Amino acid sequence: MPTPFERSVFINCPFDEDYAPILQAIAFCVMLLGYDPRLAPENTDNAANRLDRIIELINGSKYGIHDLSRCKSSAAGEYSRMNMPFELGIDHGFRRAGRGPLADKVILILESTRYDYQKALSDIAGWDIQVHGGDFQKAVRRVRDWLVDKAGADPIGAARIQGKYIAFQEWHYERELSTGASDDDIKEYPTNLILAAMRQWMDAGQPV
Template sequence: MVFTIIASGYFPRCALDATDGAEVRVGKIAALIGACDWGIHDLSRVEVDAGGLPRFNMPMELGLHLGARLLGEPRHRRKRALILDARPHRYDAALSDISGQDIESHNNEPDRAIACVRNWLSEHRPHNAAPLPGAGAMQDDYRLFQAEIGALLAPRRLDPSRLTHNDFLFAVRDWIATRAAIA
């Protein structure tokens, strides 16, 4: 999803952008949601931990986004959201209050997630903006990126399987810029 956002010309934001042990994470997340007009919330990331309890970070973040849209200043009432889950209506058992909303499913398949994000971003582009490359093209680009990332990062002595969030953002932007220079 992050690759698709960057390949579409946008800059993804998340709590991992900067770490600060003195900062309260929910405050950081609320500030990011407040600053962004669009949000992508993947409910499939609700996973059960070793103790049998689910992690509800993603639904809580979606709640902050929807709360800002419902109760915020006029600017916040224009917020848009892409809500994703692994399977259609999987969320109904635990989060039935959002049953009336359009929720996309990606079946835990990267190609489907790329298509969902690309199509949503495309729908919300300004009317005079050039179209985004198609989902198939972005899927092909992502596979090529995965195949080439090791060589791209080798001179920087970075292991592609151990990238920090910011290293990954850099790698995607660098790969896209390198590909554009070749074309």
């Protein structure tokens, strides 16, 4: 069954190994609060156009989380990463020009260091940008507070969410070891498999 528009949360963020702890914690928080995290990698059909997949996900999600913390280059000769602000622009465009449910879309913007975004995207100066400092626990707090405030999610405390996240990680790790997976295998699982495991853990009653 497709996820209803009102329960879908599009997550626009980096998908590299260093950012994975933040991404997975955010996705877990969204799921635990009763919403469905939607990410471009969830569709592994290589024949599908990536931009078309992204537009479809944005169009089908009332809520959008956009992390702009990786938009700047980190080394000489390296290009800035423009995917995140580009997808934010698409989401904002849907909200401004859309009719019906699209006009009610809600957006959260995250960054690592306060005011970094102003150096590259000054058009959104004055927006309420939330800072996580590269800390997945802070990212969970920001997303939790936003969903409680803007979506009316159950006000589960951030500390409880983080505790349940640890319980999930332990359960998932032990389960995968029992199937013959190694530590290296588990570390390299793609995002869509981790999200599937989160759903399985919740469907199983959140075992500890």
